[in-house]
Amino acid sequence: MALRAAEQILADEGSAALSTRRVAGAIGYTAGTLYLVFRNLDDLILQVNARTLDDLQARMIEQTNLASEGLARVLAVARAYLNFALERPHRWTLVYEHRLPAEEPTPEWYLEKVSLVFQLLERMLRPVLEDSSEAEVSTAARVIWTGVHGIAVLTVSHRLHVVGPVSPEALVESLVVHYLKGLRDHAPFR
Amino acid sequence: MALRAAEQILADEGSAALSTRRVAGAIGYTAGTLYLVFRNLDDLILQVNARTLDDLQARMIEQTNLASEGLARVLAVARAYLNFALERPHRWTLVYEHRLPAEEPTPEWYLEKVSLVFQLLERMLRPVLEDSSEAEVSTAARVIWTGVHGIAVLTVSHRLHVVGPVSPEALVESLVVHYLKGLRDHAPFR
């Protein structure tokens, strides 16, 4: 299948090597044939990314189920997201770097998959923030999601070690633990 | 100048339109001529990014000086970073999405500029975390930097609104305020 060949090229050589001619060649066809299956290269990439998002979601659910109590589950989702990114840097990078041409809107089914990954975190967070309003849980889920994403982005692009040695796992733990602690402390800042 | 033309194309049409032929054409030259000034396209992009990092640093210093006390200064650096990204999405995106070929190492002077942006945040953070060790301040600076970066990345790529309406400014404030509050509370999580 074309998608599997694309994932292989991606894993081995990164997104710069991902071309219609390369993918077609890898499965014994000519570039033109791909256009009988996919609308264009963007469509092919969207399908590759859909599988990546599915795999990510599955991994997050799997890892989260190994942890029992509140905070441990939040940490487990966050770590699963980070580890997925670190283990498949090229596939994961393609998901958030790929941009459709401005005129083409992102398909609904794709946005749905992005949203599912986020909702999983939101669900794990609710029991930890019992005393908080719905809006506060919502904001907290966004902060942790974007924060873990940022750690993963800068680690994968090798920008993090530029400012000294540091473990991304330690950053995720510090972020989740201290942010949630601060959220539950309703006193003013100083 | 070639760099100014490159910035114009980038701002107007994004990084996909940034080619040697386009840049050369915009300044009345032929593609080959650019190779008398730049080693190749990657080198040109590196120079564009260097200017972007300089502008970002200047903007951060400027905004930070408007705020006086501890927490306000940390918030000011964080907001300056976010706003810079939102106002120049294409230029800012190129800085963190551009990858040199694996064999070519990133030049020292470039890593220095990345590191300066981070150090500015670290300096603002120290007075707020008087009771913390050097290592704790160091981790905190990395968590806030990566966190704000993640908020900016997902906002610029339009992934944030996918999970419902949300203001990136509010996320930055929630992250900084609650994370720092949690950091100063030395009690165990529950």
Place this chain on the structure above:
DNA sequence: ACCTGAACACCGTTCAAGT
């Protein structure tokens, strides 16, 4: 019905040749 291969409009990069 399925696939090819040539064509078109683009790339980055090099380099002999022109002024």
Place this chain on the structure above:
DNA sequence: ACCTGAACACCGTTCAAGT
């Protein structure tokens, strides 16, 4: 000394033509 323009090896995409 400075720049061009052709050449080479690549792109994505389309489509008449082949089997």
